[in-house]
Amino acid sequence: MDSGVLGVIRALIARIPLVLGIILGRYLSRSGASADWDLRTELTIRLLRSFIDTARPHAIGKVQQWTVADAGVKGRRWIAQATFPKPDDSDVRSQLSRAIEALKEDGTETWTVPELVPVEGEWTSYRAQVASNARLPAISEAGKYERLMGEVKGEAVIFLCDPATHRPTTARLAKLTHGVAFSVRYRLAPQHPFPAGLLDALVAYLALLYPPPGAWHAAIAPWRIVFAGDSAGAGLCLALLQLVLELGRQSAPQGPRLRWFGRQVALPLPAGVAVNSGWYDIVHSLPSVHANAPYDYLPVPPAPPPAAVPTAAAKFPADAIWPATPPRPDLYADESCLLHPLVSPVTARSWAGAPPLLFLTGQEQLEDENRLVAARAMTSSSSSSSSSVPVVHYLRYAAMPHCFCLVLSPAAHPAARHCYERWAQFVAACVERPAALTSLAVSFSFPRPGRSSTTTTTTTTFTRATHKDGDAAAPEANRGVNGASASAATTQQQQQRDLDLLQDPLLLEIRTVEDVRARMKAVVARRRG
Secondary structure, eight states: OOHHHHHHHHHHHHTHHHHHHHHHHHHHOOOGGGGGSOHHHHHHHHHHHHHHSOSSOOOHHHHHHHHHOOOOOBSSEEEEEEEEOOOTTOOHHHHHHHHHHHHOOSSOOOOOOOOOOOEEEEEEEEOOSSOTTOBOOSSOHHHHHHHHHHTOOSOOEEEESOHHHHHHHHHHHHHHHTSEEEEEEOOOTTTSOTTHHHHHHHHHHHHHHSOOTTOSSOOOOGGGEEEEEETHHHHHHHHHHHHHHHHHHHTTTTOOEEEETTEEEEOOOOSEEEEESOOOOTTOOSTHHHHTGGGOOSOOOOOSTTSOOOOHHHHSOOOSSSSOSSOOSOSSSOGGGTTSTTTOGGGOSOOTTOOOEEEEEESSTTHHHHHHHHHHHHTOOOSSOGGGSOOEEEEEETTOOTTHHHHSOTTTOHHHHHHHHHHHHHHHHHHHOGGGOOOEEEEEEOOOTTOOOOSOOOOOOBOOOBOTTSOBOOOOTTSOSSSOOOBTTTTOOOEEEEOOGGGOHHHHHSOSHHHHHHHHHHHHHHHHO
16 A cells, blocks of 8 residues: 555544544534534544644645645546746746836845746646546647637636646636636745746746747637636735736836747736635734634644744755755745735735736635735725726635635535635626626625524525536526625525625724734744744
8 A cells, every 4th residue: 555545544543533522522512613613614624723733744845745746637627738838038037027126115125036947737627528537538638628628618717826736626617617727837935936936927827818839729818817826826816916017007008018939918917816715924914813713724823922933944844945045934935025015915005907806715814814905905096097996806704714615525515615606706707797896895604504693694595507417507697796696506594794894993903004014024023033
């Protein structure tokens, strides 16, 4: 038996007492987060927490091997792997460096823009009328792409994160939107620190807009492309958006142009950005990091001052890729850049001119940074036009952890299913009917069976169409993009209440970017001391 499988079995056996304790505890008493979860949810979150929040973390290289390991492709999804060549004559690197320079504030930020490299990725679409364990046919990647596109019925092109870790997500979103996803295998830190991943994401976006030599796809109009991602990938999406916005600010009113495979091309904005459980404050400085820990599985940082915050260099065992050479305390970026808006988008001063934005978050440790970015986007404007304020959807799910729709089964958990449906609904609306979108901020609650809610509620349901093979299809094209939704498949009641982000107590305490930066600087100082 494979040693990795044996390791998993041993780890699960070691957690049998934890599982038995959770089950027994639910019969004896239910309090705190347990009172809001069913047994399956509690087991999932607490087991994840036991694996992640450990006093003996694994080496970074080992974690990367696990997270990017290719588990193969089977079932109702088309996958076609592609590689875009590096543009030797491009000024993409210099344009990126110019934007980083323009957005820095302390004057001490240090970074090195890496060399351009070929960028790999995967095309994904839904594959109908095959068995759930069907393998891909033994044909070329180009042939798979042709077959893949033959089943795409919609217009949306979803631009996502690493293929190996996100195949279930890309496949589900492609299915729900009737569109296609392209996920980017960008370079990873710590061996490739900021701005390597951002550079790869920019190259991939340009490659979708202006196919390089040898590409299979035709040019994709920007109004069809929606940036999407979760956690760190969501942060990269907002960094890429802020990069495009900044280059546009620098070149207004003509708009940014770059040299790309021998010609000058425009750098337009995408149709929208739809992000889930985003990580926008890289140093974890906001109150929800501790306040929402009972509902999450992420490691909890040490308490606020005077406790010291361990650096990544001190926390993780040494291996071939960490500590870095030359040494630095943070995995992702040089310490001088941690507050830069292309590293921590929570410090971005303006989102004026952005396309429609969707923020999905649980009652998780990263909730505050999602609220702050969403609220700042809602109030962003420029002196030139009030229409530059972007449409913002902020959807919060009570009692749900980080990336909950990815870790809880949508088939079994109504909140996970609802989250995916709203995610896909927003993507489709950005492409097909953007004028119908208006800003909203809503909190959803899905009480566990048998528990009622005292919150004033609005309950709505919808029915889903089905594919010919019986699978649930995308939301109907004419369904209201601003209304609540819950799957009628399980007749699950949902509680909904409107939020006023601009009167949120957090916003009254942390009013400005300077307030955020002060909190972040305090955490960085504690790391040093």
